[in-house]
Amino acid sequence: MLKVTETQEINFSKELIAQFDEMVQRYPQGKQKSALLPILHAVQAEYGWLSPSAMDNVAEYLNIQPIEVYEVATFYTMFFLQPQGKYVLEVCRTGPCQLVGADKIMDHLEKKLGVKEGEVTKDGLFSWRGVECLAACGMAPVLQIGPDYTYYENLTADKLDTLIEELKKK
Amino acid sequence: MARKLLFEHINVPGINTFDVYRKQGGYRAVEKALKSLSPDDVVEEVKKSGLRGRGGAGFPTGMKWSFLAKPEGVPRYLVCNADESEPGTFKDRYLMTNIPHLLIEGMIVSSYALGANTSYIYVRGEMMPQIRILEKAIAEAKAAGFLGKNILGSGFDLELYVQPGGGAYICGEETALLESLEGKRGNPRIKPPFPAVSGLYGCPTVVNNVESIAAVVPIVNEGGDEYAKIGIGRSTGTKLISASGNINKPGVYEIELGVSVEEFIYSEEYCGGIANGKRLKAVVAGGSSVPILPANLILKTTNGENRLMTYESLSDGGFATGTMLGSGGFVVLDEDACIVRNTWNFSRFYHHESCGQCSPCREGTGWMEKVLHRLEYGHGTMSDIDLLVNVAKQIEGNTICPLGDAAAWPVASAIRHFRDEFEWHVTHPQEALKGNYGLAHYADPLPQIAQTV
Numbered sequence: 001m002l003k004v005t006e007t008q009e010i011n012f013s014k015e016l017i018a019q020f021d022e023m024v025q026r027y028p029q030g031k032q033k034s035a036l037l038p039i040l041h042a043v044q045a046e047y048g049w050l051s052p053s054a055m056d057n058v059a060e061y062l063n064i065q066p067i068e069v070y071e072v073a074t075f076y077t078m079f080f081l082q083p084q085g086k087y088v089l090e091v092c093r094t095g096p097c098q099l100v101g102a103d104k105i106m107d108h109l110e111k112k113l114g115v116k117e118g119e120v121t122k123d124g125l126f127s128w129r130g131v132e133c134l135a136a137c138g139m140a141p142v143l144q145i146g147p148d149y150t151y152y153e154n155l156t157a158d159k160l161d162t163l164i165e166e167l168k169k170k
Numbered sequence: 171m172a173r174k175l176l177f178e179h180i181n182v183p184g185i186n187t188f189d190v191y192r193k194q195g196g197y198r199a200v201e202k203a204l205k206s207l208s209p210d211d212v213v214e215e216v217k218k219s220g221l222r223g224r225g226g227a228g229f230p231t232g233m234k235w236s237f238l239a240k241p242e243g244v245p246r247y248l249v250c251n252a253d254e255s256e257p258g259t260f261k262d263r264y265l266m267t268n269i270p271h272l273l274i275e276g277m278i279v280s281s282y283a284l285g286a287n288t289s290y291i292y293v294r295g296e297m298m299p300q301i302r303i304l305e306k307a308i309a310e311a312k313a314a315g316f317l318g319k320n321i322l323g324s325g326f327d328l329e330l331y332v333q334p335g336g337g338a339y340i341c342g343e344e345t346a347l348l349e350s351l352e353g354k355r356g357n358p359r360i361k362p363p364f365p366a367v368s369g370l371y372g373c374p375t376v377v378n379n380v381e382s383i384a385a386v387v388p389i390v391n392e393g394g395d396e397y398a399k400i401g402i403g404r405s406t407g408t409k410l411i412s413a414s415g416n417i418n419k420p421g422v423y424e425i426e427l428g429v430s431v432e433e434f435i436y437s438e439e440y441c442g443g444i445a446n447g448k449r450l451k452a453v454v455a456g457g458s459s460v461p462i463l464p465a466n467l468i469l470k471t472t473n474g475e476n477r478l479m480t481y482e483s484l485s486d487g488g489f490a491t492g493t494m495l496g497s498g499g500f501v502v503l504d505e506d507a508c509i510v511r512n513t514w515n516f517s518r519f520y521h522h523e524s525c526g527q528c529s530p531c532r533e534g535t536g537w538m539e540k541v542l543h544r545l546e547y548g549h550g551t552m553s554d555i556d557l558l559v560n561v562a563k564q565i566e567g568n569t570i571c572p573l574g575d576a577a578a579w580p581v582a583s584a585i586r587h588f589r590d591e592f593e594w595h596v597t598h599p600q601e602a603l604k605g606n607y608g609l610a611h612y613a614d615p616l617p618q619i620a621q622t623v
């Protein structure tokens with residue numbers, strides 16, 4: 001399940017580089033560093049997380065220092081610096097969601113998957129975590145799953161069970 | 171029924187596509203502006219409309235635009251703030267999902283008014299589905315000749331791009347957003363210089379909320395004066411309100427500014443009353459950053475007047491008894507909600523989201539979360555309550571950006587209005603773990619103010 005390990009050297013595919021090439025076009029000459037966030041999202045969509053080698057390659061591609069990539073990757077919560085499950089279930093835990101049962105959803109998830117927040121299931125399929133407000137308070141409780149970050153709204157324990165079974169079959 | 175300016179056509183099937191949007195009169199504002207108005211004319215209409223920034227601060231949009239520096243030979247930028255991360259706020263996501271072309275059209279007209287030839291829509295990374303929707307809408311608009319070179323033969327060029335964030339509330343603060351757009355950590359910049367003088371890549375830049383930019387479309391179509399006829403006083407036009415929490419009909423509502431809070435909560439047109447037949451305990455009226463008010467104070471001001479959904483009425487009474495319209499994130503708490511838990515939850519949010527640049531915010535938010543956690547879980551003391559007030563005071567006003575204030579206000583206001591509930595958590599730790607303090611007197615009529623002769 002795990003596509004790259006901590007120490008593995010990786011080479012970006014031609015297709016991925018082509019995506020980067022399109023992204024840097026969006027900014028004025030010499031401002032290619034602006035493409036850093038879009039590029040990191042594309043890399044994470046490909047590998048499931050940002051390995052050290054992946055970040056170094058991005059730095060090389062953008063012609064910036066590796067530290068400039070690390071400091072960004074560590075600042076933004078969407079970027080994973082450790083391998084995750086194939087599906088990361090990110091449950092909103094903030095105010096309005098909490099008012100209508102986010103805590104119960106997370107308890108249920110922990111029991112159902114049998115792993116604590118941040119841990120990966122043995123089959124490598126799932127991990128989960130609480131995240132801050134996902135801007136879907138009117139459809140609370142909600143969770144989302146990368147890499148396309150689909151939202152699952154108005155959650156109940158039953159809906160969660162169905163979702164997990166469906167993902168297992170995929 | 172209230173007038174709808176942004177959501178008039180939101181229920182038309184296929185309104186998310188270019189063709190249907192166009193058939194409903196979409197892109198008329200672009201035609202009108204580019205063919206018959208000068209950029210300054212557009213700015214003038216926006217000034218006349220009285221439109222105030224819908225991102226939270228309520229700064230007049232036309233005035234902000236007129237501050238934009240225009241040095242010769244230097245590009246100017248328009249950046250749309252679609253970071254929408256303030257707990258309780260989900261209107262921008264709703265708008266972008268359902269009627270993305272309204273934002274694209276607003277971006278074209280606004281860019282024209284400001285003389286920007288490259289504009290960006292910065293969308294929080296979690297909204298990847300909305301990013302894809304906007305990218306598709308941009309491609310459609312471009313194919314139809316509304317973006318690119320020499321739009322509608324006017325000589326005006328515009329390229330529009332969507333930029334993803336990476337998961338950081340602070341990037342909603344406009345200078346942090348610009349840092350992020352430059353590929354850096356979202357650390358707010360020291361102001362001045364303001365973005366209007368030195369923003370993206372050091373160039374003059376306007377940052378506006380999604381809803382502000384969308385509102386430019388009806389303003390240009392109908393004229394600023396028409397827009398200003400809606401609303402009360404300096405609260406003109408319509409406003410999107412994100413309603414959530416313990417209500418029957420959570421959702422995004424377009425209101426005419428000036429409707430009463432009571433009508434908004436209880437009428438079938440809007441929230442439809444409190445869910446499960448419960449009673450109202452408290453409201454956070456403008457997103458998590460604004461002061462929380464108990465039921466009696468959100469429905470009426472201390473003068474006994476009905477509180478209205480306007481900038482002025484909601485802030486009537488200042489911080490002692492009022493709150494703010496903010497971003498319009500309207501979170502309703504019923505009699506079963508625990509104020510201490512809610513306050514702790516918000517504190518955890520601000521602690522998590524503090525960028526760490528300023529010590530009062532970095533350390534203070536952590537302390538507030540910690541102390542609130544122990545109060546909620548039955549380990550608090552009476553002096554903890556004063557400690558919280560003290561920490562909040564030391565954060566407020568002592569940071570580079572207003573995230574510090576945003577973290578301090580909810581705590582200070584919760585203790586100001588619900589102190590007895592905090593004290594009950596200290597005196598009844600076991601009960602507080604199992605049950606709730608309940609409604610107490612928070613919905614009782616306000617005491618009469620002594621008449622001065």
Ligand SMILES: Cc1cc2nc3c(=O)[nH]c(=O)nc-3n(C[C@H](O)[C@H](O)[C@H](O)COP(=O)(O)O)c2cc1C
Pocket residue numbers: 222223224225226227228229231234251252253254255256339340341342343344345377378379380382383571572573576
């Ligand atoms: C911590 C913080 C978070 C903010 N988040 C947002 C946001 O998500 N969306 C937004 O439009 N404005 C947000 N703002 C306000 C922006 O700094 C800025 O005032 C706004 O985008 C200006 O647009 P407007 O004049 O159209 O409202 C935030 C401000 C702060 C201090």
